[in-house]
Amino acid sequence: MSKIEMTVNGKTVAGEAEDRTLLVNFLRDNLGLTGTHVGCDTSQCGCCTIHLNGDAIKSCTMLAIQAEGADIVTIEGMAKGEKLHPVQQAFTECHGLQCGFCTPGMIMTSAAILKQTPNPTEHDIVKGLHGNLCRCTGYVNIVKSVKRAAEIINSGA
Amino acid sequence: MYALNYQRAKSLDEAVKLLGAEPEAKLMAGGQTLIPTLKARLAQPSHLIDLARVAELKGIEVKDGVLIIGAMSKHYEVMTSAVVQKAIPGLANMASLIGDLQVRNMGTMGGSIANNDPAADYPAGVLAHNVTIVTNKREIKADDYFQGMFATALEEGEIIIKLLWPLPKKSAYSKFEHPASGYAMAGTCIAQLADGSVRVGVTGAGSSGAFRWTEAEEALAKSFSLKALEGLKVDPETCLGDLHAPPEYRAHLVGVMAKRALEKML
Ligand SMILES: Cc1cc2nc3c(=O)[nH]c(=O)nc-3n(C[C@H](O)[C@H](O)[C@H](O)COP(=O)(O)OP(=O)(O)OC[C@H]3O[C@@H](n4cnc5c(N)ncnc54)[C@H](O)[C@@H]3O)c2cc1C
Ligand code: FES
Ligand code: FES
Numbered sequence: 001m002s003k004i005e006m007t008v009n010g011k012t013v014a015g016e017a018e019d020r021t022l023l024v025n026f027l028r029d030n031l032g033l034t035g036t037h038v039g040c041d042t043s044q045c046g047c048c049t050i051h052l053n054g055d056a057i058k059s060c061t062m063l064a065i066q067a068e069g070a071d072i073v074t075i076e077g078m079a080k081g082e083k084l085h086p087v088q089q090a091f092t093e094c095h096g097l098q099c100g101f102c103t104p105g106m107i108m109t110s111a112a113i114l115k116q117t118p119n120p121t122e123h124d125i126v127k128g129l130h131g132n133l134c135r136c137t138g139y140v141n142i143v144k145s146v147k148r149a150a151e152i153i154n155s156g157a
Numbered sequence: 158m159y160a161l162n163y164q165r166a167k168s169l170d171e172a173v174k175l176l177g178a179e180p181e182a183k184l185m186a187g188g189q190t191l192i193p194t195l196k197a198r199l200a201q202p203s204h205l206i207d208l209a210r211v212a213e214l215k216g217i218e219v220k221d222g223v224l225i226i227g228a229m230s231k232h233y234e235v236m237t238s239a240v241v242q243k244a245i246p247g248l249a250n251m252a253s254l255i256g257d258l259q260v261r262n263m264g265t266m267g268g269s270i271a272n273n274d275p276a277a278d279y280p281a282g283v284l285a286h287n288v289t290i291v292t293n294k295r296e297i298k299a300d301d302y303f304q305g306m307f308a309t310a311l312e313e314g315e316i317i318i319k320l321l322w323p324l325p326k327k328s329a330y331s332k333f334e335h336p337a338s339g340y341a342m343a344g345t346c347i348a349q350l351a352d353g354s355v356r357v358g359v360t361g362a363g364s365s366g367a368f369r370w371t372e373a374e375e376a377l378a379k380s381f382s383l384k385a386l387e388g389l390k391v392d393p394e395t396c397l398g399d400l401h402a403p404p405e406y407r408a409h410l411v412g413v414m415a416k417r418a419l420e421k422m423l
Binding site for chain 2: 002018019020022041042043044046049052055056057058060061062063065066068109112113128130131132
């Protein structure tokens with residue numbers, strides 16, 4: 001067991017974990033941040049996506065101890081108080097979720113896509129979400145949501 | 158995952174030392190192949206040596222007609238680097254086709270080349286561009302490096318430091334993605350090197366990993382045209398066959414990908 005320290009959603013946090021503990025388990029079990037989901041054990045579904053020093057990564061494919069000292073944002077850190085993040089707002093407006101299991105990962109990846117590509121084409125969105133699977137297959141509304149999120153962000157709202 | 162000890166190397170020297178200290182120690186780069194392997198309990202290293210903070214393995218620059226890429230360069234860095242985009246645009250494009258956004262933010266060129274997955278993209282580029290692989294022990298030519306599926310010339314205790322990509326006149330890659338995994342069912346990279354010679358690297362299709370398609374190289378050396386590729390076909394006997402694509406189909410795809418890559422160069 002080692003003591004692992006990192007910044008999560010703006011706060012410095014620490015926890016004891018084994019070296020083999022995956023970052024996603026550290027977030028969920030040690031920190032109680034259960035918004036980050038685990039949808040597979042093959043690094044393919046993207047439900048566990050978080051931002052590590054600003055980049056979208058799969059937290060099931062990284063050890064917690066690798067993230068020592070890192071700056072992490074999870075789905076819980078996206079809204080500002082009562083005000084949803086534009087991507088969350090857009091998913092709500094466009095019905096971008098059905099069961100919601102894939103949604104935290106979809107939102108984290110979408111936010112990363114929009115940072116790199118503020119005006120994405122449909123192709124950019126589909127390519128960007130390649131590593132996120134929706135078992136409800138609600139992709140049409142997910143793509144709509146990302147387009148809508150771009151509008152909200154670009155309008156400065 | 159089995160229990161293990163994590164160690165973070167702060168320099169190349171320290172990584173070499175740590176690797177030599179434990180017989181079952183393993184290097185970790187981006188972890189995008191290694192961690193899934195550990196999760197599936199397909200490997201049981203006693204120690205993991207994280208290379209993420211080893212400065213000697215980082216950096217991308219052009220020097221004396223060679224694009225030098227540090228082993229720890231992430232796919233995302235290769236894809237977006239202005240230096241790579243200018244020096245070898247086909248390589249930046251290749252990096253953009255690897256895995257997905259999240260994998261590209263972690264996975265590295267050194268890790269991909271060390272792993273030598275038969276469906277990985279970089280091996281086709283390394284063969285086509287006649288890349289030299291620099292390790293802590295020696296320099297290895299692309300033609301001597303790949304030794305079959307998941308097998309390379311790397312020895313115990315050997316760490317890839319950087320890859321030397323001689324600047325080609327032009328080059329391009331085309332990949333037929335597996336619709337679910339995104340790995341190459343067949344990927345063909347064509348490079349016309351500075352001396353005018355042509356090399357063709359193929360991934361995804363070969364039953365012993367990435368290979369050079371010498372018939373296509375000879376044909377393109379005579380005439381650098383789509384016509385030169387007409388009627389040329391990789392021998393299906395040498396191709397992978399599985400649930401997703403039988404050998405005949407993969408052999409066919411190699412030719413189609415070659416034409417698509419060439420079209421980008423004409
Ligand atoms: C969902 C998914 C999709 C993917 N799709 C693709 C794809 O389409 N195309 C593709 O090419 N790849 C794909 N990959 C693999 C990805 O590119 C990996 O990043 C890459 O194969 C391994 O790089 P890594 O840095 O993650 O290495 P790691 O996983 O950390 O290491 C891999 C191996 O290399 C060794 N190693 C690492 N660095 C060094 C070094 N410097 N010297 C010596 N040995 C070293 C390690 O010990 C280990 O055995 C995919 C992976 C995932 C999870
Ligand atoms: S849980 Fe991380 S990719 Fe599926
Ligand atoms: S909404 Fe159910 S998995 Fe995507």
